[in-house]
Amino acid sequence: DIKGFVFDLDGVITDTSVLHGTAWHQLADYLGVAWSDELANGLKGISRMDSLEMILKAGGKENDYTQAQKEELATKKNTNYVAEVDKMTPANILPGMKAFLDDLRAKGYLLSLASASKNAPRVLSKLELADYFPKVVDPASLTHGKPDPEIYTKGAELLNLPASQCIGVEDAAAGVQAINAAGEVSLGIGDAKELGAADMVFANTADVTLANIEKALG
Numbered sequence: 001d002i003k004g005f006v007f008d009l010d011g012v013i014t015d016t017s018v019l020h021g022t023a024w025h026q027l028a029d030y031l032g033v034a035w036s037d038e039l040a041n042g043l044k045g046i047s048r049m050d051s052l053e054m055i056l057k058a059g060g061k062e063n064d065y066t067q068a069q070k071e072e073l074a075t076k077k078n079t080n081y082v083a084e085v086d087k088m089t090p091a092n093i094l095p096g097m098k099a100f101l102d103d104l105r106a107k108g109y110l111l112s113l114a115s116a117s118k119n120a121p122r123v124l125s126k127l128e129l130a131d132y133f134p135k136v137v138d139p140a141s142l143t144h145g146k147p148d149p150e151i152y153t154k155g156a157e158l159l160n161l162p163a164s165q166c167i168g169v170e171d172a173a174a175g176v177q178a179i180n181a182a183g184e185v186s187l188g189i190g191d192a193k194e195l196g197a198a199d200m201v202f203a204n205t206a207d208v209t210l211a212n213i214e215k216a217l218g
């Protein structure tokens with residue numbers, strides 16, 4: 001029986017995946033690296049420094065910068081991103097997600113957050129959702145990022161639940177891989193072609209309801 005939900009944040013609870021994408025796109029332009037939908041999708045769920053490495057690699061520039069310069073580039077992106085986050089309000093919660101979280105809480109499901117973002121607490125507070133997630137995996141504590149299962153394993157551990165009693169909720173292919181490797185049930189939100197590895201895929205956040213999940217679980 002499912003007793004807990006381990007949530008990704010960006011692109012699942014709120015539309016920050018677009019803000020991350022825009023900030024990375026700006027940095028890619030600055031670096032002279034061609035931007036593409038493929039590159040943008042590949043960055044979803046990937047940590048800040050790993051994302052920068054992927055962009056540099058896409059442009060064949062991974063050896064053109066020192067570690068200190070890379071840190072500066074990542075900070076530049078983050079400064080732009082945080083400026084956008086600070087404009088956010090609860091209106092930036094994706095359709096249906098507030099109702100879904102309320103329903104989960106009312107029915108006694110345990111919730112934790114498994115976001116790779118160091119800005120996750122700031123985003124939750126802007127959305128006025130911090131109370132829903134007393135348990136947040138600290139991405140600074142991770143040895144490996146998604147698609148490694150570590151973050152989802154820790155998300156279940158924070159709830160004191162076995163992985164098999166948790167549903168992991170994701171918009172990124174790397175995140176679905178991480179959930180599956182952790183042994184949790186994977187729920188993907190987005191393009192079924194991209195998230196084909198998930199146990200269930202919903203096209204939109206508004207479709208993510210307990211009734212639809214129960215139907216999908218059979």
Ligand code: G6P
Nearest residue numbers: 010020045046048116117118119
């Ligand atoms: C999430 C997002 C990624 C982002 C990562 C790190 O996983 O999906 O796009 O790069 O978090 O976010 P941060 O806020 O720490 O730079």
Ligand code: MG
Nearest residue numbers: 008010011171
């Ligand atoms: Mg995401």
